[in-house]
């Protein structure tokens with residue numbers, strides 16, 4: 005199984021680049037930028053990563069970002085991820101970034117956008133991996149903030165392919181972001197949203213009906229609504245599922261009960277992804293392997309899921 009998973013060509017469609025910040029790099033960048041960390045060493049960082057829900061993770065995720073300061077920091081972060089991805093036979097990745105997590109710390113748009121672009125261009129040349137960016141809005145902030153972010157992002161229109169919606173889900177439903185998603189649609193961008201990770205099925209309905217998303221990130225709790233499952237299957241909306249994330253954040257009681265199998269039985273285009281690999285204990289192949297073991301996926305099922313990921317890409321190479 006290990007070899008099959010390693011050797012298959014795969015796409016990764018749900019990875020937050022800031023969630024690929026390994027403790028080792030956090031330490032290196034903190035030193036480079038003379039930023040004090042609330043940890044004495046790498047072991048202390050790792051032992052702090054004990055989450056029991058989405059918010060307890062997000063608090064550390066936003067704190068970790070503080071070490072990202074210069075264009076080289078963003079370059080190093082992106083290049084390290086793409087190098088790891090290429091080593092796992094990921095042929096293309098559509099990668100989330102959180103501009104508001106950086107502009108709120110007075111980092112300039114040029115700093116992160118140019119760092120990401122340089123890493124993506126060099127990884128394409130050196131490693132052969134194709135990567136695109138999807139800009140996410142932080143849903144715990146008001147839509148007015150997302151609208152300002154969108155206007156600033158339009159100065160970099162050719163550097164990203166779509167917009168998404170992430171951060172604290174419950175209490176921040178997709179419908180609150182209708183206007184900014186309409187603007188993104190008018191600009192010809194692809195649309196995705198995190199929905200049904202901790203929120204119930206109504207969040208997934210809203211992502212589809214009010215935002216008009218082209219893929220759904222997570223989608224787990226759509227499993228409780230049969231007419232919703234049928235709608236997702238009929239519209240061929242891919243789900244970008246993240247098993248180790250769900251396990252670590254306790255969005256599933258047990259990986260053996262992961263919703264992916266049932267979605268697959270209903271003909272939904274399911275994919276496996278890593279979400280925030282530096283925080284959740286594994287990159288893409290580790291996610292495939294964990295779910296293969298827990299759900300007893302067959303080689304044909306693994307091939308189907310990998311093929312789904314290639315079909316669900318917005319950019320076809």
Ligand code: ES4
Nearest residue numbers: 020170171198249279280
């Ligand atoms: C995230 Cl796992 C998850 N859910 C929602 N927003 C996020 N941002 C980074 N990781």
Ligand code: ZN
Nearest residue numbers: 018198221279
């Ligand atoms: Zn995510």
